[in-house]
Amino acid sequence: xxxxxxxxxxxxxTSSDIYSFTYDDTRFFKINNKNIINKIFLLIFSIINKIxxxxxxxxxxxxxxxxxxxxxxFRLKIANKMGKRIISEFYISKYDTHVxxxxxxxxxxxxxxxxxxxxxxxxxxxxxxxFLNNSEKNYYLSVIDRLDTxxxxxxxxxxxxxxxxxxxxxxxxxxxxLILCWWGSYIPLHGLxxxxxxxxxxxxxxxxxxxxxxxxxxxxxxxxxxxxDDLFLNDVIEIDNTKSFSDKSLDKFLIENCDISFGIFGNSxxxxxxxxxxxxxxxxxxxxxxxxxxxxxxxxxxxxxNIFFCESNPKSLANKIVEVSKDKIxxxxxxxxxxxxxEERFSKEAYIxxxxxxxxxxxxx
Numbered sequence: 001x002x003x004x005x006x007x008x009x010x011x012x013x014t015s016s017d018i019y020s021f022t023y024d025d026t027r028f029f030k031i032n033n034k035n036i037i038n039k040i041f042l043l044i045f046s047i048i049n050k051i052x053x054x055x056x057x058x059x060x061x062x063x064x065x066x067x068x069x070x071x072x073x074f075r076l077k078i079a080n081k082m083g084k085r086i087i088s089e090f091y092i093s094k095y096d097t098h099v100x101x102x103x104x105x106x107x108x109x110x111x112x113x114x115x116x117x118x119x120x121x122x123x124x125x126x127x128x129x130x131f132l133n134n135s136e137k138n139y140y141l142s143v144i145d146r147l148d149t150x151x152x153x154x155x156x157x158x159x160x161x162x163x164x165x166x167x168x169x170x171x172x173x174x175x176x177x178l179i180l181c182w183w184g185s186y187i188p189l190h191g192l193x194x195x196x197x198x199x200x201x202x203x204x205x206x207x208x209x210x211x212x213x214x215x216x217x218x219x220x221x222x223x224x225x226x227x228x229d230d231l232f233l234n235d236v237i238e239i240d241n242t243k244s245f246s247d248k249s250l251d252k253f254l255i256e257n258c259d260i261s262f263g264i265f266g267n268s269x270x271x272x273x274x275x276x277x278x279x280x281x282x283x284x285x286x287x288x289x290x291x292x293x294x295x296x297x298x299x300x301x302x303x304x305x306n307i308f309f310c311e312s313n314p315k316s317l318a319n320k321i322v323e324v325s326k327d328k329i330x331x332x333x334x335x336x337x338x339x340x341x342x343e344e345r346f347s348k349e350a351y352i353x354x355x356x357x358x359x360x361x362x363x364x365x
Contacts, residue, residue, distance in 0.1 A: 002065060003066065003067045003068060004090070004159070004160050004161065004245075005066075005089065005091070005158075005159055005351070006066045006067055006069075008159055008161070008348050008351055008352070009064070009066065009239055009355065010023065012355065014251050014353050016358065019340070019359075020281060022056045022060070023050065025193065028049075029042055029046040031043060034075050038313055039277045039281075040121055040176075043225065045057070045304055045353070048080070050101065054075075055104050057075060057079070057261055058078075058082075058284040061084065061085065062083055062084065062085045062086075062087060062359070063075075063085070063086045063087070063218065064087045064088075064089075065086070065088040065089060065122065065126070066089060067089040067091035067092075067226060068091050068092060068300070069089070071122075072122050073117075073118075073163070074218070075127045075209065076122070076213075077121075077125060079125070080125040084127075085127050085128065085181070086125060086126040086127050086128070086131050086132065087126065087127070087128045087129075087358060087359070088122050088123075088126040088128070088317075089130045089136070089235065090122065090129050090130060090137075090140060091132065091197075093119050093140040093143055093258045094115045094118055094119055094147075095115040095119050095142055095143065095188075096119075096140060096143045096144075096270065097116065097117040098112075099112050100117055100143075100269075100270065101156075101187060101189055101268070101269065102187055103188075104260075107299060110123075112156050116144055116145075116160060116240075119140075119144040119146075120145070121362060123141070123144065123146045123149050123151055124146075124149075124151075125323050126151055127151065127152060128151070128152045128153075128154065128358060128361065129149075129151050129152065129153045129154070130154050130156050130358060131154070131155050131156075132155065132156070132157055132158055132275065132276060132296070133157060133296045133299050134155055135273050135274070135294070135295035135298075135299060136273060136274055136275070136296055136301060137153060137175060137208075137294040139269075139270065139273045139274075139295075139298065149226075151153070152361070154354070154357075154358050156199070156355060157280075157300065157345050157346055157350070157351075157355040158275060158280040158283055158346055158354060159276075159280070159347065159351035160227070160277070160280050160346065160347075161284070161345055161347075161348050161352065161363075162188075162213045162284050162347065163251050163284050163285050164251070164255050164288045165339075166254060166255045166256075166258055166285045166286050166287050166294075166336065167255060167256055167257075167286070168258075168259055168286065168287070169257070169259065169283060170223075170259040170328075170360075171259055171288075171331045171335065172328075172330050172332075175327065177208050177209060177210060178206055178207065178208060178209040178210075178211060178259055178321075178325050179210050179212065179257050179258055179259045179260075179262070180210070180211050180258070180259065180260045180261070180262065180321065181212045181213075181214065181243075181253075181254060181257075181258040181262070181287075182195055182211070182212070182213050182214070182217070182261065182262040182278070183210075183213075183214035183250060183261075183278055183281075184214075184216075184276065184277075184278050185215065185216055186191065186215050186217060186218075186220035186221060186224065187266065188267070188277075189264070189266040189268060189270060189271050189274075190215070190264055190265065190266055190271075190276065191264060191265025191266040191267065191271065191292070191312065192224060192265075193224070193227060194265045194312065194313060194314045194317060195211070195213075195262050195265060195314075195317065196211075196213075196224060196227050196228060196231070196233065196237060197227075197231070197236055197314035198314040198315070198318040198321070199211055199231070199233050199236050199318075200231050200233065200314070201314060201318035202236070202313055202318050202321060203233070203236060203320070204232065207322060207325065209236060209321070209325075210236055210237075210238070211236060211237040211238070212237075212238050212253075212257070212258075213237065213238070213240070214238045214240050214241070214243050214253075215239065215240075215241045216244070218241050221241055223241050224239065224244075225239055227360045231312070234244075236359060245281070246267050250263060251285075254285055255285060257287075258285070258287050258330075259288075259290050260279065260287065260288055260289070260290060260321070260324070260331070261279075261280065261282040261287045261288070262278075262289070262290060263276060263279045263290065263291020263307075264276045264278075264279075264291055264292060264294060264314075265285075265291070265292050265293065265312050265317070267312070271292075271294070272292075272294055273294055274294060274296050275297055275300075277295035279291060279297070279307075280346045283306075283338045283339055283341060283342035283346060284339075284342050284346070284347075286335050286336070286338070286339050287310065287335065287338075288307075288308065288309075288322065288324075288331055288334045288338060289307050289338065289359065290308040290309075290310060290317065290320055290324070291307060291308070291309060291310075292310065292311065292312035293309045297309075298340065300345060302321075304330070304334065305334065305337050306334060306337040306338040306340070306341045306349065307334065307338065308320060308324055308334065316361075339347055
């Protein structure tokens, strides 16, 4: 349920008159209380829930694995043997994320093998796989050695709900300072270090600007704050790990302050393939985006029409910021065209339209 895409799906299923569903959030029975009586009761109820959940699983027609969701191999194989439709949102590869992206698991280890096997099982036993775009589909299937899969595959792009049109104070000449924003997780994929370094060049060019960085972890922000300190950029860059979309605090700040947002600038093979959530979120707010070009972005976006592309290095990024800051009409046009693209391909309505086609497919012969 941490995924907005999951909420869009469940909103649709809940309001539909042709589906009834069951969904279990395992965190409901998470035992944090140290009281022994509470622990015993929660354990008993957890066991009862698991039995009930499995019985409902057995009578279901469709098993839908949510984005970044988990399912044990036993259930997956049972569902496959029973001829059920198994629809999987292959949002990310667990193997790729932990081994190559976050680098928390070493390649060729037992844990890495288990992660790859999980991904492979999802591909092998599902009847239908949903990917975000063709580029990511080919990348993930290649990483887990499943490019030759015979499973039905679909592409349904990233989706998010419309929030509110940003004020774009600089673009609309309400304020003279250009406010640029980045948000996301502190992983190498995003290339945040390049964004920080670009600020050094902007200071030298005397641009009136401010960078805001919104992350999710104080501990993982330490190395980025050190870089800011070392480059003497505290007057133009601020890190804030307190705001999020879940409590609307990040929405509010972006709507009231942000003029331009950053996309992705990582060096990895994956960084040159994927489309990050933050780009679609920015479009839903009418905020123009500057990013390096990736294979996935190239499937949907056109440079200088609905996005600004630049080379993946600090100096090129700084030059692009200066360039677009001088043309407020183009900034406004890219903002409007970006929102039109959002409505056509990345909105809740677009997602549900594509999802219905998958759900209504007869599936396995």
